[in-house]
Amino acid sequence: KDVKDYLHLLDKPLDEFEAPGARNSTLGEDALWHVLYSLGQDNTYLNKRKAYWGLVLAVRDRMLEKWTAVQRKYYANDDKRLYYLSLEFLPGKFLRGNLLALGLENEAHEFLHEHDLSLDEIVDEECEPGLGNGGLGRLASCYMDSMATLGLPAYGYGIRYSYGLFRQEIRNGHQVEQPDNWLHEGSHWLIPRPHNLFPIRFYGTVNEWLDDDGMLRHDWRGGDLVMAMANDMYVPGYRNGHVNSIRLWEARPHKEFVLSSFNAGDYIGSVQEKISDENISMVLYPSDDAPEGKTLRLKQQYFFVAATMRDMVRRFKKLNKPWDQLPEKNVVQLNETHPAIAIPELMRMLLDEELLGWEEAWCICQKLFAYTNHTILPEALETWPVKLIERLLPRHMQIIYEINRRFLEEVRLHFRDEPELPSRVSLISAGPEQRVRMSHLAIVGSFSVNGVSSLHTQILKDRVFHDFIRIFPDRFNNKTNGITPRRWLRQCNVPLSWLLSEHLGCNWITDLTQLKKLRELVDDVEFRHDWEQCRLTNKKRLADYIEKVNGITVNPHSIFDVQVKRFHEYKRQLLNILHIISLYNNIRRNPDVKMQPCTFIFGGKAAPSYQMAKDIIYLINCVARRVNSDPHTRNFLKVIFLANYNVSLAQLLVPATDVSEQISTAGYEASGTGNMKFALNGALTIGTRDGANIEIGERVGDGNIYLFGLCEKEVLALRRRGYDPWEFYKNDSELREVLDMINSDQFTPGDSTAFSSIFNSLLTGGDPFMVLADYRAYVETHKRISHEYVDRDLWIKKSIMNTAGMGYFSSDRAVKEYIDGIWSLEPDV
Ligand code: 9GP
Incomplete structure (x- = not known):
């Protein structure tokens, strides 16, 4: 069947959700108009580029109409608004998703068809904004999609980095980082708003003065000013006429030139100043699950938070309401601690600019902010040197001291017999270099703190923030992550979407729990056949790419x-x-082995400063080179490393995957969201009892997931008992052989030390992530997988049961839980 035969299944009629101001012209007519009048190019013939940009502008017009209508409605209805603050967003490519949400896919296909082009070709023209590192940024984008689809009065806020996460190349097996100049052609998806401009201060001094009531007041002045300019990105809801926006701040020089130095003839000096101001939004820090303790990073955090708080207060002031209604009309979700400096910033604005008293201001803050934690890795919990904050944001440091002083006073009062407690929960760590613990600031300044999977939240309560549970027993809650079914099924897996819609109707796209009805179809032979064909289509597409x-x-x-x-x-x-490697050894030892051929695919970036992660990438590529060129094993085993893993590549990989590897050391992966994408598309998971894997297992059923290895409690117990990786090395000859190969020149002829860092970390270094402890269980589980895969009926049934069980992991469900449990918002459609 042709694409067109199926499209009607996936499209609801337009009139159900057209917003006021809908136009009479077709999408194609508008695209042609834009090619001539916006791009200034001949529109009598189209190439891919012109068609792409013309369509982008025509789609954008429609989003803008809906967005302005929605904004008007927010004011008219006096809606409570959500501000979602995130240093990262990973939206992926826009065109296809926006067409889909706006119900314009058919029109776009027809228009392109008339010009001998296809959507597949022209989306190649699109550059993906890599404004995030991984899970945290992608989660933010999934949530923005759900917020728009649920019609929430919500705004995303972040930074418009000029350079996103680096582009990864693999040269001679090594990762090489290249700059990602995603804006080199500009992006019409982003609308600059030069009039939404706020001055942001750094450094300077704090003066004290007495107000008319004799109250001591503070005034932060001097220092450097940088301008924050808004750029808006639009997020359409799925077929509901609702469009929200993500406001990304861009740093601009405060003055085009510093006049004094310009007059003094220091032309280069004044240009230099302009450049350093713009640096703030120049580049995303490429560290995942580990903060980069650099001044520029703190500057970025304050820069976007300060501009966002200004924007929120600007909108609130239009309502002419008393300050105590700020939290009734707004809620601010902090995505990780990265935006936690918003708490002292809002305090500063309320105290120093609006002249509120401390109690009143603090009460407002504590009702306004909510914080999501995404990691328990100790090295990833952000802290900043007191000295640095004192210099860069002197008034904020005073406010943090005062928050801490009042908080610790309360703690001492209520926990008199625990003299150690105050220093453990203090916002400021003791030691030779005092540091501000941003997570403590976020907990103390928020009314809600949530983890992102059941296990993760439990670990926060039991271990990481155990002391705070007793101080704030009602503050902690869990919100298990979710993913948007629009991008992670409907868009990335068109064959399966057809099949689902044919059997279930289209409602699964906005109500993913409908997928449970698939359970009734597992025994239908024809359905299973179609299911397998869909999977094969996706696998062939990936094979072509490779x-x-x-x-x-x-x-x-x-x-x-x-x-x-x-x-x-x-x-x-x-x-x-x-x-x-052990599989490779076994095949070489038994050339007549009967085994299901296997293609192992890796992808992902290592932080440029994380040498061990880069060494692992190199090892994988060296093993791949050897395995793929060995005539004895070639037919059974292939190892592929796909460079520059990003959202677009994920969309290609996810629907083509049979086995999804989710094998973190139990207790370390807060949730994972990749695990959800694969299972939703019918892959079977091999995974540890970690993060959301546990909840996936509960929903798809024990028999349809391969869980193995130590659980979190066992990891802790083994560590307590004294874990000795050498024991595993000595007792498992297969494992020993593999490790000895790594520690020789087998994969790097002539160089026997290329991987000694890895060997040493696993043995003399104590194997901190217990790789060797889980090795045997992992290998045995793989044997089971290989065996069960051959029974096609069994495997396809398991695959269907995975998709059927994944309804819970929709980001629509997750966002609804945030609405009910934290935000208290009214959907607005
Ligand atoms: O590592 C977590 C990952 O497990 C989780 O799925 C994701 C979204 O909640 O956040 C990641 N954390 C970070 O990227 C940094 O804290």
Whole structure:
């Protein structure tokens, strides 16, 4: 069947959701108009580029009409607004998703068809904004999609980085980082708003003065000013006429030139100043699950938070309401601690500019802010040196001291017999260099603190923030992450979407729980056949990509086993590659082995400063080179590393995956969201009892997931008892062989020390992430997978049961839980 035969299944009629101001012209007519009048190009013939940009502008017009109508409605209805503050967003490419949400897919297909073009070709023209590192940024984008689809009065806020996360190239097996100049052609999805401009101060001094009531007041002045300019990105809801926006701040020089130095003839000096001001929004920090303690990063955090608080207060002031209604009309969600400096910033504005008293201002803050924690890795919990904040944001440091003083006074009062408690919960850590603990600031200044999976929230309560639970027993809650079904099924897996809509209707797109009805179809032979065909179509598409990009032929009937995510020791890509090496050894030992061919696919970036993660990438590529060129194993085993893993590549990989690798050391992965994407698309998970894997298991059923290895409690217990990786090395000959190969020149002929860092970390270094402890269980589980995959009926049934069980993991469900449990907002459609 042709694409067009199915499209009606996925499209509801337009008139159901057209907003006021709908136009008479067609999308194609408008695109042609824009090619001539906005791009200034001949529109009598179209190429891919012109068609792409013309369509972007025509789609954008429609979003703008809806967005302005929605903004008007917010004011008219006096709606409570949500501000979602995140230093990262990873929206992926826009065109296809926006067409889909606005119900314009058919029109776009027809228009392109008339010009001998296709949507697939022209989306190649689109550059993906990499304004995030990984899970946290992508989650923010999934939530923005759901907020718009649920018609929430919500705004995303972040930074318009000129350079997103680096572009990864692999040269001679090594990761090489290249700048990602995603704006080199400009982006029409982003609307600059030069009049939404706020001055942001750094450094300077604090003066004291007495007001008419004799109250001591503070005034922060001097220092450097940088301008924050708004750029808006639009997020349409799915077929509901609702459009929200993400406001991304861009740093601009305060003055085009500093006049004094200009007059003094220091032309270069004044230009230099302009450049350093703009640096603030120049580049995203490429660290995931580990903060970069650099001044520029703190500047970025304050810069976007200060501009956002100004914007919120600007809108609130239009309502002419008393200050105590600020939290009735607004709620601010802090995505991680990165925006936590918003708490002292709002205090400063209320105290120093609006002249409120401390109690009143603090009461407002505590009712306004909510904080989501996404990590328990100690090295990833942000702290900033007191000295740095004192210099960069002197007034904020005073306010943090005062918040802390009052908080600790209360703690001492209520926990008299625990003299150690105040220093443990203090916002400021003691030691040779005092530091501000941003998570403590976020907890104390918020009315809600949530983790992102059941296990993660439990760990926060039991371990990481245990003391705070007793101080604020009602503050902690769980909101298990979710993913948007629009991008992660409807958009990325068109064949399966057709099949689902044919059998279930289209409502699953906005009500993912409908997927449970698939359970009634598992015994239908024809349905299972169609299911398998969909999967095969996706696998062939991925195989074509691998052939084109990596020049390696892979067998689409082999098991596609995929691990794509940031490279981090706790995510244990190492465990995966150790298993592959042992498989390789076994095939070489038994050339007549009967086994299901397997294609192991890796993708992901390592933080440029994280040497061990880069060494692991190099190891994978060296193993791949050896395995793929060995005539004895070539037909059974392929290892592929796909460079520059990003949202677009994920959309290609996710629907083509048979086995999803989610193998972090139990207790370390807060939730994971990749795990959800794969299972939703019918992959089977091999995973540890970590993060959301546990909840996925509960929903898809024990028999449809491969959980293995130590659970979180066992990891802790083993560590307490004294974990000795050498024992595993000594007692498991297969494992020993693999490790010895890594510690030789087998994969790097002539260089036997290339991977000694890895070998040493696993043995003499104590194997901090317990790779060796889980090795045997992992290998045995893989044997089971390989065995069960051959029983196609069994496997396809399990695959269907995965999709059927994943309804819960929709970001619509997650956002509804935030609405009910934290935000108290009214959907507005
Ligand atoms: O590492 C977590 C990941 O497990 C989670 O799924 C994601 C979204 O909640 O956040 C990641 N954390 C970070 O990226 C930094 O804290």
